[in-house]
Amino acid sequence: MKTIAGRVTLYAGLIAAAAAVLVPFLWMISASLKPNNEVFTVPIQWIPQEFRWDNFISIWQRVPLDSYLRNTVFLSSVITLLQVLTGSFAAYGFAKLRFPGRDILFFGYIATIAVPWQAYMIPQYIMMQKAGLTDTFWSLILLQAFGAFGVFLMRQYYLTIPDELCEAARMDGLSEYGIWARVILPLSKPALASLALLTFVNTWNDYMGPFIYLTSNDLWTIQLGLRSFAGQFDADYAMIMTGSVLSVLPILVIFLLGQRYFIQGIATSGMKG
Amino acid sequence: MADLSTPARRWRKSLIGWSFILPNFLGFVVITLLPVIAAFGLSFMDWDSYNPPKWIGLKNFERLLNDESTMVALRNTAYYALGHVPLTVLASLGLALLLNRKLAGVGFFRVAAFFPYVTSLVAVAVVWNMLFNPEFGPINQFLSFLGMDVPPRWTTSTTWAMPAVIITSVWRDMGYYMILFLAGLQAIPQEHYEAAKVDGATAWQRFRAVTLPGLRPVTFLVLILLTVQSFKVFDLIVVMTDGGPGRATLVLSQQIYRQGIIEGEFGYASAISLVLFLLVLVLTLTQFWLNNRRER
Structure with missing residues (x-):
């Protein structure tokens, strides 16, 4: 790409791609700041004539947003914590210890990653129903905290840590639990960050789980709340966009802060939860 | 490494290995593995949550078609x-x-x-x-x-x-x-x-x-x-x-x-x-x- 013409086409391509990616976001933000009757105008107004900042205040009175946000933060944090903890703990067993049955167990984990969740959601649902856990946070926490994905991701990373390190720690008299806590965990911060970020974002954005399990409004996550609001007040375009902006904003900030780990996690695992 | 081969030691080592996997594995078995197996069996049964499940062979698949x-x-x-x-x-x-x-x-x-x-x-x-x-x-x-x-x-x-x-x-x-x-x-x-x-x-x-x-x-x-x-x-x-x-x-x-x-x-x-x-x-x-x- 040395010619000027080549450079121009290249930048034209980049700008077209960026527009394709970003225009929906711009439209969302612009609509969220408009009075409702100015959302759909011909021609489109990209910059609102007058900025309706109070959309962002009045939405809290229209929808129990604070309760939705609280539920979402609670669920995402608990699930992420459990997934990272049990996942990295089990991964140490799979990557650094030898014992009978280990490889067969690991194969079981891998095999179920390939089975679509839809294929076993019915028995799961029956089980939760019999245990009286539907319409509680317990069902979602149990459902998502023990995923095989975390074990897989952490194991891949632990395999790159040399065994000699563990050997040396054993010589120094550390127990296996001590090695996990004091040698391996501090060394695996990037992988822990990747797993935590991926899990947090996935749980925050999850629709299907809460949609199936949570029926009471006071347990709803932001996703369910937004969906229900958009369904009930389907002509309240500006408010719906305000809600969308508020539901996307926290996760976008988290992604921007941790994007390096986020992208690393995807590139190394090539898989999704 | 010779001392590791005594049965008591080996047993202890396995136990430690299992203890690492157990917390995640228990959850995994109950939440994923059993339902995967159950889903397979259920496909050949007639079951609404009120009546007991009944084996009906391939009827569900016939109905599906x-x-x-x-x-x-x-x-x-x-x-x-x-x-x-x-x-x-x-x-x-x-x-x-x-x-x-x-x-x-x-x-x-x-x-x-x-x-x-x-x-x-x-x-x-x-x-x-x-x-x-x-x-x-x-x-x-x-x-x-x-x-x-x-x-x-x-x-x-x-x-x-x-x-x-x-x-x-x-x-x-x-x-x-x-x-x-x-x-x-x-x-x-x-x-x-x-x-x-x-x-x-x-x-x-x-x-x-x-x-x-x-x-x-x-x-x-x-x-x-x-x-x-x-x-x-x-x-x-x-x-x-x-x-x-x-x-x-x-x-x-x-x-x-x-x-x-x-x-x-x-x-x-x-x-x-x-x-x-x-x-x-x-x-x-x-x-x-x-x-x-x-x-x-």
Whole structure:
């Protein structure tokens, strides 16, 4: 790409791609700041004539947003914590210890990653129903905290840590639990960050789980709340966009802060939860 | 290491190993493994949650073949996959090729291309529903501007609802697969390009002879992930069209949900999910087989 013409086409391509990616976001933000009757105008107004900042205040009175946000933060944090903890703990067993049955167990984990969740959601649902856990946070926490994905991701990373390190720690008299806590965990911060970020974002954005399990409004996550609001007040375009902006904003900030780990996690695992 | 071979020590070592795996494994067995096995058994039973389960052999599968809604859902799922898989590959590969260079601003573009993937599906669906608004939506305004007299009515039309869903899902997923393609591109040794240049290959020839073959392993992975993902599609459709208008975008996962969780027909819903699983399995194995054959 040395010619000027080549450079121009290249930048034209980049700008077209960026527009394709970003225009929906711009439209969302612009609509969220408009009075409702100015959302759909011909021609489109990209910059609102007058900025309706109070959309962002009045939405809290229209929808129990604070309760939705609280539920979402609670669920995402608990699930992420459990997934990272049990996942990295089990991964140490799979990557650094030898014992009978280990490889067969690991194969079981891998095999179920390939089975679509839809294929076993019915028995799961029956089980939760019999245990009286539907319409509680317990069902979602149990459902998502023990995923095989975390074990897989952490194991891949632990395999790159040399065994000699563990050997040396054993010589120094550390127990296996001590090695996990004091040698391996501090060394695996990037992988822990990747797993935590991926899990947090996935749980925050999850629709299907809460949609199936949570029926009471006071347990709803932001996703369910937004969906229900958009369904009930389907002509309240500006408010719906305000809600969308508020539901996307926290996760976008988290992604921007941790994007390096986020992208690393995807590139190394090539898989999704 | 000789002292480790005494039985007591070995026993202790196994116990320690198991103790690491146990917390996650218990959850995994109860939440995933048992339901996977149960789903298989349930497909051959008649069970609503009130009466005890009854073995009925292949009746559920017979019913499935004669159930028009399930057949429509199967066709729609295939239609969605046929649109979603190739278009996402093209879009994400295009983005990766465009962004795989050192240029001012490329870092920002790479991060931006990933935004749609971290945005929640509900927000994506709600925004795109408005973009697709037939009368006032920006997309149709743009199409009229380009000179189209009667632009498609998108999510309100049985013909155009599925294309609208496909476009939205390609937009959402392309950043994710772009990352995989970028990783693949960076793994191709620079010397191969240099050598091709010395031989006088044009940019297009270099792409055909160096880039595409070098990307084969990644493309294979992306194709498999995308196929599995397409056949599982659920939330985007539930939020965007809820299967409508009519049954125009009804897909298999939704049919499983409706039959199993809304109607309580656990056996029949499990049979549909077994079909979904087998479809995904056969497609994945076929891709593996094709890939192996090409490699030889």
